[in-house]
Amino acid sequence: MHAIVIEKPGDPDVLHWVEVPDPVIGHDEVLLDVVAAGVNRADILQRRGFYPPPEGASEYPGLEVAGRVAAVGDGVTGWNVGDEACALLSGGGYATRVAVPAGQLLPVPRGLSLVEAASLPEAACTVWSNVFMLARLRAGESLLVHGGSSGIGTMAIQLAKARGARVLCTAGTEEKLERCRELGADVAINYRTEDFAEAARPVDVILDIIGAKYLPRNIDALGTGGRLVVIGMQGGGVGELDLGRLLTKRASVHATSLRARPLDEKAEIVAAVRADVWPLLEAGTVRPIVHRTLPMADAAAAHRVMEESTHVGKIVLTV
Template structure:
């Protein structure tokens, strides 16, 4: 088969569409003929040499795919060849075929195009595990989403609104602010012109910036608030005001998804299927796709992501 390989750490031009060995479905795994994958910031970090795949994962980038079941390993039930599915991966999604534990495979939601479904697994599992399972956002509370125009942001806005929350997001342009309001955001704060702290307090904050926003995030939390840190785009080291955190009886929780054990991922995937998939099938939540790029041209897709002009997901199609 073909896959995107990283010749060496570097800029987008190190990505190469090359012949690689075919995967096989081991016990408990599903073999998928890939129709699309999606580009995530983690893929860029892996390309740069800062985020190696977990032990046992394929060396190719790609944390999510959609496609059709091509084969089943021993012990897998409930699926058959030809079924349209999407899946959460530890790596290897930029390829024509992947083998993935059955517990990380989801049916394509009714009413969602099989290609567009490639943009769902990573963001759906990230949002659901952080905002709802760990962050415990409930109806009537306020969620702040940093990066409202990102794949994670666009889905978090919709899911939180569908569950009865008030949603504020940060964006870098009026165009992105308008798109986020269309998706249900009650307020879009342009971080180039305004301070999001002034629009608080927030019961849950979903943050991908890390150190750069830590002090202001804690200031912006409501009493009993929960700060969920899922990225380090603004650095990894900062001082934390424990006194303020104590006075607010607040929580700071940093998480990642890729390196979790398969059993944990399976539990998150099961919760997503039970709680979020009905919202997709009803149309209350929908995947937001910025554009589709041929997988062989993954370098162009990476450059588009790094320019940060997109809203929603950038897909790679086979």
């Protein structure tokens, strides 16, 4: 098979499309022939040398794919050769074949293409596990999403709106803000010209990809009993937390990641996404937002597009 190999940490030019050995599936794994793979910020961090794969995971980048089942392990039930599926991965998605734990496999939602399906697993699992399973956002509450035009952001806006929440988001251009409103955001805040804490407060749940840079203002924006969930550190990883302010609001701060979670936790999240998110996709209430597709062999170009930060939604690589 072929895969994108990171020659050494660096700029996009260190990504090379080369021939590599086929993966060998385990007892509880499925082999997928990859048709498309989603591109994520984590892939860029891995390329730069800041986010190595968990122990035992593939060294190739790529956290989500869609394709067709080529083989199933002896312990796998419910999947057959030829089935179309998408999958949440710990790595290895930038390749023509990938081995996937069966618990991290999802059917392609009815009415969607394999390319669209490849854009779903990472964003859907991240949003559902953090906003709904961890922070327990309820109908009638409010959610503030930082980076509303990102793959995570576009999914969070739609899911929260579908579940009856009031949705606020931040983005950096008027074009992105308008796209967020089209997806259901009730309030869209330009973080370059507005103080989001002043514009948003009080909110019940915040989904944050920035980290330290936004920490004090996120706490300011929370209402009583509010929940801040930090899933990224684009604005740094070390910040000052005002515990007095947190105590006064009876609020909480959670910092989580998805990639290195144990297999049973990932399987639980994937099962919840299949039960609660897939029906919304099949009904058209929530839809995948694919900004652009590029050939997988040209993954370097896809990384450049993502680093320009002008996209809305997901970038997808195709085989």
